Amino acid sequence: MRTVYVNGNFLPEEEATVSVFDRGFLFADAIYEVTSVLDGKLIDFSGHMTRLHRSLDALGMAMPMKDADLLAIHRELVSRNALSEGLVYLQISRGAEDRDFAFPGPDVPPTVVLFTQEKQIIESALVKRGQKVITTDDLRWRRCDIKTVQLLWASIVKNEAKAKGADDAWMVRDGYVTEGSSNNAYIVTTDGTIVTRDISNDILAGITRTAVLKCAAEIGVTVEERAFTVAEAKAAREAFSTSATGFVTPVIAIDGEPVGDGKPGPVAARLREIYIEMSRAAAI
Incomplete structure (x- = not known):
């Protein structure tokens, strides 16, 4: 059973849910990054964080937490899932609110989801x-x-x-x-x-x-x-x-x-x- 991260919680994937009103689901109003893992370690993490900030800024979305906190979550997922080789997927949406083309106000928190996938990278x-x-x-x-x-x-x-x-x-x-x-x-x-x-x-x-x-x-x-x-x-x-x-x-x-x-x-x-x-x- 894989452990995933959703909005502050580490959960079994079967128990993880996101609102049906999430703008990532309704409008593709979300950005993502994929960081590779080799030998249980993250590849080019700082580069992915730099691009993450750029994507968020381009869409007028707020960074939901500090880079160091995201790094800690990535590492915790790698550890909990005993991931040696594969990837960590990160997605941030503008959050959940009743469907409207207009962006929600700043009081609506973003949706943050991370999960791991095993993938054979070296011996491809x-x-x-x-x-x-x-x-x-x-x-x-x-x-x-x-x-x-x-x-x-x-x-x-x-x-x-x-x-x-x-x-x-x-x-x-x-x-x-x-x-x-x-x-x-x-x-x-x-x-x-x-x-x-x-x-x-x-x-x-x-x-x-x-x-x-x-x-x-x-x-x-x-x-x-x-x-x-x-x-x-x-x-x-x-x-x-x-x-x-x-x-x-x-x-x-x-x-x-x-x-x-x-x-x-x-x-x-x-x-x-x-x-x-x-x-x-x-x-x-």
């Missing part, structure tokens, strides 16, 4: 074989930089990919790749340059993205932060994605066409190795 079967992606239109709202729970389109394209025998979808806007359903997208050009979309309202500024680009700089790989086309991606030497729970995951095919030799590439493998080593050393 998907990483070993490489993922296949399809491309599809990016029809999300234009504030993709805010990590809200408005994930219906991401879920739709993920399922579209599965139906076509692929693992994920790379979304495309105005002819250029934005990002994956829940990850940032990259290609490695024929001259060895890593290309990934520049930060804007069109993508989420991934915490893993920031760390991996630092890893690339450490090994002397040139990085270009710019938009790239689907054709450019299909002609690339390598492709990969990054995310909090996928770390660095190679892409071996796009729309059924092999990328490079159709196998996980050395640049992605090396970046994954460095990132894991760095993350373990800095985990808390």
